[in-house]
Amino acid sequence: MTETVWRNKPYGLMIASQTFSSFADWMFLLSALTIAGVHLNASSIEMSLLMLAFILPQLLISPIAGSLSDRFDRKRVIILSNIGRSVVVLCVPFAVFSMWQLMIIMGLLSTFSSLFIPAKNGKLKEILSDDQLQQGVAISGMIDNASKVLGPSLSGFLLVLFSTQSLFLFISGSYVLSVLTLLFLNKSVPIEQTEEKPAVSFSQGFREIRAHTSIYTGLMVLATCMFFLQLVDSQLVIFLTQTMHSAEQTLGMAIAASGFGTLIAAFYLSKKPLVHFEKYQRVATGVLGCSFLFILVVSVLPEELMMVLIPICFLFGGGAFGCVLVSFQIYVQKTIPVKSTGRIFGAISSVTSGASIFGLLLGGVKAELFGVQFVYFVVGTALVLLSLDLFIKQRAVARRNRQNQTM
Known part of the structure; x- marks a missing residue:
């Protein structure tokens, strides 16, 4: 392959x-x-x-x-x-x-x-x-x-x-x-031209996503994860500064571990056939939430252990987010026609960017009002609950499909 x-x-x-x-x-x-x-x-x-x-x-x-x-x-x-x-x-x-x-x-x-x-x-x-x-x-x-x-x-x-x-x-x-490099690439295949009005063309990607239940649900899960990640990431420096003396060194290791975890997830998905991307999103969302909750637990340990365990938590968190993101991208590419890829991925980029902006804006406000540790607790708990909600709903859908097949 x-x-x-x-x-x-x-x-x-x-x-x-x-x-x-x-x-x-x-x-x-x-x-x-x-x-x-x-x-x-x-x-x-x-x-x-x-x-x-x-x-x-x-x-x-x-x-x-x-x-x-x-x-x-x-x-x-x-x-x-x-x-x-x-x-x-x-x-x-x-x-x-x-x-x-x-x-x-x-x-x-x-x-x-x-x-x-x-x-x-x-x-x-x-x-x-x-x-x-x-x-x-x-x-x-x-x-x-x-x-x-x-x-x-x-x-x-x-x-x-x-x-x-x-x-x-x-x-x-x-x-x-x-x-x-691109000069050696062939031109794109002919694309069907339409006479859509600009406003209609602008919203077409959103409407196509909304019409596809699995893509819409997957996008909402991805956007939710992006929102919560920005809530936490925007306060990471403050969290480490408040909990340990070697904040700068731990920050660098945590960011590197997070990126490496995402890289591992992408490599894994390049080798393993993607059958049910919903399962990846469900499990990965729960793992992502648990990683933030474990960071809170680790923060009360001696600093020597924190310097080791916090990057490990970020490694698992980065891997979990990588599974959510890459599995969704693969599913969308496999599902949509080539003539719609631009507007659909444009709409996806817009939604995830919006989630990131709201996370950045609200992260500082929540941390100022309730404290950084409380933000980590809320984010971790919310992601675990989201994972459980996805599990319950997906089981209900699977049960309903089996009943329809037996009728």
Whole structure:
């Protein structure tokens, strides 16, 4: 199965292009945060607004970007996205002297990234056969998660060796390499053109998701997990600072362990046939909730044990979230027609971005009112209860289906 996927030349080109752009995205994010914190002396509120400027365009633009990728050649949409990001990054050393300018840059980069996501997913659907689809999507997820873990590390390493301006030139060049790789990719298959009004086209992805019960339920589970994760992640530094002295070291290990866990989950799903993605979501949601509850238990232990056990909790939590995310992506790719991939994945990106924004905004408020430990307890308990609710409902559906078959 692996040989078949890697013998697919268009897929190899697409993955190479995705690797360049994904690493560039995460390298830029760390570099931008470094500029904000070190060179511009940003406050906590300004840092939050900076992240909001990065996420908000994905909420608003993703459905439109998805519709565009279904109407036009997806290869050209991806190339436009990479060229746009390359130019935006190239402007940073010469045009950013204040926080509001950096926020505009982050918003522009996020806008072009919103074009890339649905077009990339649609292109994968085009170039992969049905028996290659699961492994191909899982490997694509592995690239995304590897870039989240290794991209910031590579950026930090290059910052030590070179100047900040040189780093942005390197990142811009990575987007250019992504474009050059795509030049060898075939054009997209002809896409059926419709005369839909813009408002109808904008909402089409949401309506198609709502009409498919399994995709709709899976998206709600994914969005709920994203919301709770942002509630917790936004307060992770404060939680570690309040509970231990070696907060910085533990923070780095926890983030790395979380990304590594997600990477393991994507690799596992690339090898094992996905039969019932609902089971993965149900079990993984419960494991994710338990990981946060165990973090609370671990926080009362001696600090030496905490430094070991907290990253382990994040390893399991990252793996659980990876199962929720990647299994859902695989199921959607297998279920929807190629002509709808752009608008459906655009709608999915919009919903998950909205969940992330609300989580970021509410995380600080809840922690300020009730305490960080209480937030972790609520998140862990809510996810475990969600897992139990999914188990009960899925058993009821299975029982009803068996009764219908016997009638």
